[in-house]
C-alpha cells in the first residue's frame with residue numbers, strides 16, 4: 001500500500017461516509033481513508049454488500065475498514081466477511097470513548113484489557129492477508145509506560161500500523177493532544193506510527209511531523225471544516241477555490257451516495273462544522289435548520305452569504321464539542 005503523501009482522513013462517525021470521503025478525495029492531497037466505525041456484530045451476521053457504511057466511493061483509496069468490537073472471534077469473522085470487498089487494510093478501534101461503545105467492552109475500554117486486545121489482533125491477522133491497523137488513544141492518567149507496553153503487545157501479534165490520538169478518555173477534547181506521546185511511541189516501537197489530534201492548518205501538520213517524527217498524520221475535525229486542508233499541506237499555499245462550490249459539490253455527492261433517510265442528518269452534521277468557514281456561522285446554521293430539504297437549505301445559505309456579504313474566515317479554527 002502506497003501512503004504518500006503521508007496524510008489521512010481520520011474516521012469520524014456520522015461524517016466520513018462515502019460522500020464526504022469522495023469530496024475530500026476530489027480535493028486531493030490524501031493517501032489514506034477510513035470508513036466510519038463498523039460494528040463487528042452487525043458485519044459478522046449481515047450482508048456487507050448491502051450496507052452503505054461498507055461501500056467505497058471510488059476515489060477514496062486506499063480505504064481502511066474500521067471495526068469496532070471486543071470479541072476476537074466476532075471481529076475475525078467480520079473481517080473475513082469484509083475481505084472480498086477489496087479493503088486495503090483493517091483497523092481495530094481501540095479509542096472510542098463513547099459510553100454506548102465502552103459499556104460493551106469495545107473502543108477505548110480495550111486499553112484496560114491488553115490480553116483481549118492482543119487476541120483481537122492475532123485473530124484479525126488470521127482473518128486476512130491485508131495489514132491490520134490499530135487506532136488508539138492515551139491510557140488513563142497518560143500512563144506512557146503502560147501505553148508503550150500495550151502497543152508492544154500488539155506489535156508482538158503482528159499489528160502493521162498504529163495511530164495514536166494522545167488524549168485519554170477523561171480528557172475528552174478539553175485538553176490539547178499530548179503530541180510528546182506520539183514521539184515516545186515512535187521511538188519505542190518498530191512499526192509505523194501515525195499521529196493524530198489538533199491539526200487544524202498546514203503549519204500544524206508540519207509541526208506534528210517535525211515534533212513527533214510520526215510516519216504520517218491523520219486529520220479529523222480540521223478536514224471537515226476545510227476539506228481542502230490536505231491540498232494546502234501538499235501544495236504549501238492557500239487553496240484558491242470557493243467554499244460555496246465545495247458545499248454544493250458535497251450536496252451532489254450526498255444525493256449520489258447516501259440513501260434518502262440518511263441525507264438530512266448527514267447534511268446537517270457536515271454543516272455544523274463546515275459553516276465555520278464564514279463569519280456568523282451560527283446564524284447560517286439556523287437558516288439551514290429551518291427547512292427540511294438540503295437543496296433548499298443550501299440555496300438559502302448562499303442567499304444569506306451574498307445578501308449580507310459574509311466573508312470566509314481565514315483565522316485558525318478552534319473547537320469545543
Ligand SMILES: Cc1cc2nc3c(=O)[nH]c(=O)nc-3n(C[C@H](O)[C@H](O)[C@H](O)COP(=O)(O)O)c2cc1C
Nearest residue numbers: 010011012013037135165196197198199219220221
Ligand atoms: C464527531 C466525531 C466522530 C468520531 N468518530 C470516530 C470513529 O468512528 N472512529 C475513531 O477511531 N475515531 C473517531 N473519532 C476521533 C477522530 O478520529 C480523531 O481521533 C479525533 O477527532 C482527533 O483528531 P482531530 O483533532 O484531527 O479531530 C471521532 C471524532 C469526532 C469529533
